[in-house]
Amino acid sequence: MMRRLALALAAVAMVSAAQAAPAPTVKITSLAQLPTPLPLPYDEAANPHIQVAAAKAQAKREHKLLLIDLGGNWCPDCRLLAALMREPEVAAFVQAHYVVVTVDVGHMTKNLDIPAHWGVHFVTGVPSLLVVDARDKLLNEGHTTALSDARHMSPQALADYLARWA
Secondary structure (H helix, E strand, C coil): HHHHHHHHCCCCCHHHHHHHCCCCCCCCCHHHHHHCCCCCCCCCCCCHHHHHHHHHHHHHCCCCCEEEEEEEECHCCCCCCCCHHCCCCHHHHHHHHHEEEEEEEECCCCCHHHHHHHCCCCCCCEEEEECCCCCCCCCCCCCCCCCHHHHHHCCCHHHHHHHHHH
C-alpha cells in the first residue's frame, strides 16, 4: 500500500513538473552580481486592494497567472528577488507567464487580508509569493514563503521556483 501511494505521488509530481514552463537560464551565478542599489519594489502608500483587483483582471484577460509579491522595502530578500526579476531573461519569462503585483505588508502587520483571501492567514516570512490562476485558486499553497531566504539561494534556484508554477 505504501509503495502504491509513493508511486501515485511520484506520478503527480511528474505531471506537475511536465506542466511547468521551462525555467529561464539565468546568466548571473551569484546574487552579488545584481546591479545596485537594489530596487525598493513596495509602494507603502498604494491601495493594494485596487492594485490586486486590476492585476487579477489583467491576468485573466491575458491568460496569465497572477503573482502577488508580499513583502517590504526593509527586507533584503524581497529586494534581491525584485532585482533578479529585472534581469533580462527572468523579466521576459515573468512577463510571458505572470502579471505581478507587489503588496507592502510592513513587518507582517498590514494588508494581511490580501493573503487571507486565499487562505494564507499567517505570513511568516517575506517575500511571500501567491501564485493565483484564472479561477482564483492559489497554486502554490504550502510554498508561499519558499523564497523568504532568497539571499541564500542561487539566482537559478529563484528562477526555477518561478517556473515551477507557470
